[in-house]
Amino acid sequence: MRRRPKKLFSVAAVLLAAGKGIRMGEDKLLLPIGDRSLIEETVSLFVNAGVDPVIVVVRSEDERMKALLQPLGVTVAENPFSDSEMLDSVKIGVKKLPLQECRAFLIHPGDQPLVEPATVRRLIRTFFRQTEKTMAVPSYKGRLGHPVLFDKSLYDEIVNLESDSGLRPLIYGRNDRLLTVPVQDPGVVMDIDSWDDYRRALQVWAARHLTGARR
DSSP: OOOOOOOOOOOEEEEEEOOOGGGHHHHHGGETTTTTOOOOHHHHHHHHTTTOOOOEETTTTTTHHHHHHGGGGGGEEOOOOOOOOOHHHHHOOOOHHHTTTTTTEEEEEETTTOOHHHHHHHHHHHHTOOOOOSSEEEEEEEEOOSSSSEEEEGHHHHHHHOOOOOOOHHHHHHHHGGEEEESSOGGGOOOOOOOOHHHHHHHHHHHHHHHSSSS
């Protein structure tokens, strides 16, 4: 593996990779994009943004995923509940955070590999320039996307949250706590839930790499 970029922020990331990808008939996170898998590409965007540590939540029985992640220098957090909701994976990942070492943390789906590292850096820097908000989310053409950035003061609220709709009540229930950061990056709203989404992601990835490396 290439040498890791210098850590730029006191920010960690929790990546959610414990889903079964049932809609596509196979584990979409292991599908190729360029010369690596979707989950490897997603990990790399945070590493290249200067975020450390990166915690990846996987299914306990997913030995293939764990083997793929092992050389990447990430922390693997195992979700032992095969039929759990996404919020369960969020809590498992958040509980692995080194709170003494980070001021904030990002939460991001493993199936959104097209976010630019520069977008992550912009989100973090914009958040740290203000003191009123405790969450930040990127916005592309009026659509809110990922990753979502949380101040570490929200740790207890997240691990104790009970919700049938994941983190949405926390993020969108109190707009006075949410900072919206406009970006020119469609990757923040591009997840991969179907084969059409996957084909579109491959086209975007190829177009970007024709013009140079990620920013």
